[in-house]
Amino acid sequence: MSDASHRTSYDAALDAVRSYTYGDAVAVREALAGLDARAWTEVYAVLSGLLRSTISIMELTGRHWNLDDLVRLSDEVSAAAPPHYEFAMAEATRAWARGDLSMMRAPSGRDVQGAVHMTAIGIAVLGLALWGRSGLLDVLEEFRATADALVHDHPTDA
Template identity: 60%
Template sequence: MSDGAQKPPGPGCRAVDVVRGYADRDAIAVRDALTGLDAVAWQEMYAVLNGLLHSTVSIIEVTGTRWTTGQLVEHADEVATAAPPHYEFAVAEAARAWAGGDRSALSALPGRDPLGAVHVTAAFVAALGLVLWGRTRFLGVLTAYDETVAAIVDGRPSGL
């Protein structure tokens, strides 16, 4: 690689790309963000996504943002359309379970199906972000997340 060539984004930054793909309901962007990655990279992506999930939930708790189960389920159903068909139902079911107080649906997949855990968690982060910030503001938040992840995971300057 020459000095001028850029290295491709690592799994950490691609994790944010997957969330953005779900927020945009763009199945091609979701697929492209996962192309060429292996099980180790999926686990790294899941770790970043899990951090984004916890951050988003913490913001909801700290701000006291009110949302209804219907809002979360509606956004989850919308973003799930970007998932591969065999994960679309899992995304919708995990959102329904979580909204009903069952947090185990989001933590059950990593050991059994790392790629499924990536899809479900990314889609869920997108659904929560849409509930919390709305589409335009959430896409801005994802840009900030992307810069932060790049700085932490990939060792690139964040510009923050």
């Protein structure tokens, strides 16, 4: 990422999820524009943490989803992705619904950009299924506030 933009990996990650939540392909593209290889990896790390947090919250609260809703939401949300990732997400979601987790994990090692898109879509889909749009947007703002507080309260001196 360019120093001039002052956007962090958290900004790019959360903006991508928010953009997918609204199904806004232009905003998705803008959220991830200008990332270099390192930044793509950092965005993926942020999204992976947010995905784990989302799943943990779901497990702790006992909230569940209907598989049909997840597949439908995945189709809707992934329509904002670049076409090759839209198709990959549709296939991965259907495989996951059948109990095959391999397609959800496959892109992270081979295609970081694909892993970023698929993880952002996954977070949006789970969040929409669990909390609806306004609830998911609230969670994203809390995550941003927490990340900002951690960065400002514990600057790296190394």
